[in-house]
Amino acid sequence: MSTKRSHARALHLEPESSNRSGHSVQFYTDGSYLIEEVSRFIGSALGAGDAAVVIATQAHQDELAQRLEARGVDVTLAGKQRRYVTLDAAETLAKLLVNDWPDGRRFAEVVGKAIERAQTTMRGKQRQVAAFGEMVALLWAEGKHEAALRLEQLWNDLARTHSFTLRCGYPMASFSEERHAELIHKVCAEHSHVIPAESYTSQVKEEERLLNIVSMQQKAQVLQREMAERKKAQQALQLQEAELADFLESAVIGMHGVAADGTILWANKAEMELLGYSREEYIGHHISEFHADPPVVEDILQRLGRNEELHGYEARLRHKNGSLRRVRIHSNVFMQEGKFVHTRCFTVDVTEQKDADEARSRLAAIVDSSDDAIASKDLNGIVTSWNASAERIFGYKAEEIIGKPITTVIPPELHQDEPVILSKIRRGERIEHFETVRVRKNGERIQVSLTISPVKDESGRVIGAAKIVRDITENKKIEDALRLNERLASVGRLAATIAHEINNPLEAVTNLLYLAKRDVADSSRVRRHLEMAEHELTRVAHITRQTLGFYRDNASPASVDISQILDDLLFLYGKRLSARGVEIVKQYEGKIEISALAGEIRQVFSNLIANSIDAMPDGGLLMVRASNSHEWNNSNMPGARIIIADTGSGIEPEHKKRLFQPFFTTKKEVGTGLGLWIASGIVEKHGGSIRVRSRTETGRSGTAFSLFLPATPPRMEEETVSILRGYERNILNSERTTVA
């Protein structure tokens, strides 16, 4: 132990073996402090006539030489006397290493020789050697801690065979990390003495040093706490980072970052799922590989390059399965100190929304081009949409009527229908082909067929109604003409019946007159012939009287005796009924009079009776019943109820629904399929109702028509009457033309 600082012993750190007693380690913070200490160590050796070996960096060698000169040591002379040997640390270290590992043999050759040379005087005498080495510090600085420790051991091994005192120098900076705490112990363990760095060693007095220890302990305390806090802060930061990363990763919106050159830097799960690629197939690739439209991606990159922000930029991306996804891109650039670092991109898949939009516009186009008016209203009856045909049919522009009540187009007398319609819609019911009257903007009335369906939201709640309105004014005119046509046809059929009823009595009268002339001499016979002729003529008169007016269309309702009409008809059909063996049961409850169009009412009964006769080719029972009554529905309106029932074949249930439709007939040879349609039309016009009950089981079969006709009919539509008039006029004119 050559150091003269005995107080260094106080810090003696358990030498493991005695041969290391001359191997001390010098820690330092400031290079100049190291040089000062080493110069003291080397200087005292040289001053005492001993030798010194210095293996140091070139810089330290120079500084050391200067410092020794300053202490009055003649370095040059000592060199000449071979008492002062210097070796470059890096060069020497290079010679020792085999595969980066200090080699024992080489160490003995290089370092051992240098020591030996310094030990031997010119005269062959042995002298003391002080050595300073920095090779370990170089290894340490490179992080080769094991190699450094190995080198220390080699020094210790050398000390077994050679006598020298050695000082190693380690900069404190090499031990600045927490994990170095253990390593510094290992380094110290290889040395017999440890010399702390200058903050401690520079204190001379014991009290100062103790104070220093307290101060260092306090500092250590502060540092320890700071470190713990920093550790905690770091953990919190890491957690926060992990959370943030997880947040991005599991966000439902696709996100990715793109470098300035267009390379995808990262992307989250949603983005991968959106496009169906794996991370490897996406990240690291150029963004344009995934865009369907090259000009679009070019534009995006250019805009971002200009540091523009993109909001809802529409693009089409290619899914792995080949399909295209429509997306909206929100993106901006992350700039740092004015430099483009990367972009941040949010990708929202709007494919479904776009498809829905397109489907909606397709539907809108269909609605717009429909010939039928299509409109919608909310549950308060306020118009919410109005298509082009609605504009055409009603004369109101969409902007004029949207927001207004639908009753704008409903005639005032039908306004009470609207709450009924709305309540049906609220219950989710549909109204189909409801025929009614609406008003155009110019006040004109039009016949329409309405179909109203409830409109429901996603949860199935009714939020409004969609109406399809068909202008059937023209259809109605055609239907009316058809009705008239059929009525004229039935006039013809009845005319034939009447002809029979008239021609037969005339035949009898003709014969009787012939006989009266022939038997002119026999006055009693003549008298009998003439009486019979008179009787036959009375019959003709009766028939003509009752059939007169049969077809005269009374423009306005007049008092009609229901039982009288029924009797007339039964008389007229009397022969057909008796010919088939049909028994008649009549039941009239008192005098039954209503206000109606007699001709039309007669036609209704005539059609029903004729149907009954057709249903009973082999006889049966015809029951005709009439009574003063009330409508059975809520109105309780007074009027007449007429029941015409037969024991005929009955109506098949599947036919019942279509019974009142035009051109529906079960009597293919004789029926036109218009009789009941006309009958129901007439009954409706009179504000009445017609119902049918029927059975087809053999032995119990039969049909009963039940009619209700109100005592006073509602206001008749003049229009229908005038159409009929016009039609009749036309026919008369054409007949006249034919005759002429």
Added chain:
Amino acid sequence: MKIIVVDDEPVIADTLVDILNGEGCRALAVSDGASALKWAPMMKPDVVISDVIMPGLNGVETAKAIMQLFPECRIILFSGQAASIDLLEKARAEGYQFEVLAKPVNPGLLLSKLGLPKSAVSS
């Protein structure tokens, strides 16, 4: 001349028989086709005069049955209504051609059709 007159209106059948018998015929009045067919084998008529629209067998059906029994028998149909035209057309389609007269028939015309001398009355 033996004649059967068929009409569901008794007044017509009776008066016609009265007229024909007055001209020296032996005429029989019946009110339906079935009766005519019942009497025909006994009477072997030269002429059958029948209404067309009748309950039961109609005039055309009666006439066809008579023709099968007595192919030589002359058939004259008379009718007062258009519906009979349909029946006659149907018969014509089946190959039957009948003499048809429209009611009311002038008795003088009927007698001349039968080739009977016109009596003074019909002048």
